[in-house]
């Protein structure tokens with residue numbers, strides 16, 4: 001059985017389905033701090049079976065101890081974390097407390113239960129402002145936000161744990177920019193409040209919930225002056241998790257890999273693709289740069305391909321079409 005923390009969140013929910021498709025038994029865990037119980041209903045409808053779920057917090061050692069005592073958990077995929085870069089600048093302690101303390105309690109419970117296979121959600125934010133692109137895994141690590149620091153610290157904690165006890169096997173997955181939704185339109189990204197990321201923001205503008213998109217700077221050193229990012233489909237990302245846990249079980253070797261397409265798109269290119277997908281104009285206004293933002297960021301994903309045999313299958317048009325399909329069918333998200 002695989003324990004999925006943050007299971008009802010955006011990436012966790014898509015990964016849950018992928019794992020079931022690969023015939024893994026899954027136990028989902030979430031405290032619903034950034035997701036809704038409705039996700040579980042949708043997942044059960046899509047999976048056509050009841051799913052095992054526990055509402056718990058990864059910072060609760062007693063709850064974790066109980067979960068590991070009751071279930072034969074062989075590996076953990078750890079998504080549960082706070083993830084908004086901007087918010088982490090306002091509330092750094094909340095981010096360190098949730099993301100780092102949560103990881104420590106989780107790994108302590110795993111160690112006590114003799115479970116030592118862990119897939120960890122890291123992020124391209126560990127690279128900060130890269131010296132060059134594409135970014136390979138051995139690039140300098142210099143996060144520019146408390147959120148990015150929590151991911152780097154978590155990686156360091158896990159690497160120390162591996163050094164102390166080599167029976168631990170870890171997959172450090174550094175995601176670039178996941179977007180899109182399950183093609184059914186039943187599950188997708190549902191940010192609370194004002195979205196932090198471009199595509200959920202675009203989706204809200206296209207559906208009429210927000211009047212205008214804020215474009216943070218058009219004077220970046222990029223071909224059209226707007227920021228360039230590596231967007232990958234959440235379904236491709238979900239598939240990488242199933243491959244990663246399989247690899248840990250089969251090969252018994254740790255890995256650190258980037259998960260991205262290897263190609264960057266500018267904000268203006270994404271706006272045009274979203275207009276095409278939705279058939280609606282997206283009004284935008286140029287505002288100042290955000291603190292902590294960078295010009296260009298895209299992955300060298302070749303290591304994931306050689307280790308996991310993984311590469312992305314969906315292009316930008318499909319990502320935007322699936323995002324729009326989710327948004328137009330669920331204009332108020334899971335509410």
Ligand SMILES: NC(=O)c1ccc[n+]([C@@H]2O[C@H](COP(=O)([O-])OP(=O)(O)OC[C@H]3O[C@@H](n4cnc5c(N)ncnc54)[C@H](O)[C@@H]3O)[C@@H](O)[C@H]2O)c1
Nearest residue numbers: 006009010011031032033034035057058079080081121123
């Ligand atoms: N979405 C991205 O752009 C992105 C990029 C890189 C890395 N990541 C990482 O991937 C992981 C999943 O991201 P997501 O986009 O699905 O985020 P999300 O917020 O949709 O999902 C995270 C889930 O974890 C839960 N959670 C948070 N703290 C918890 C706690 N203490 N105990 C139990 N549950 C808790 C939330 O309720 C939520 O359902 C996170 O670790 C995030 O940092 C995300």
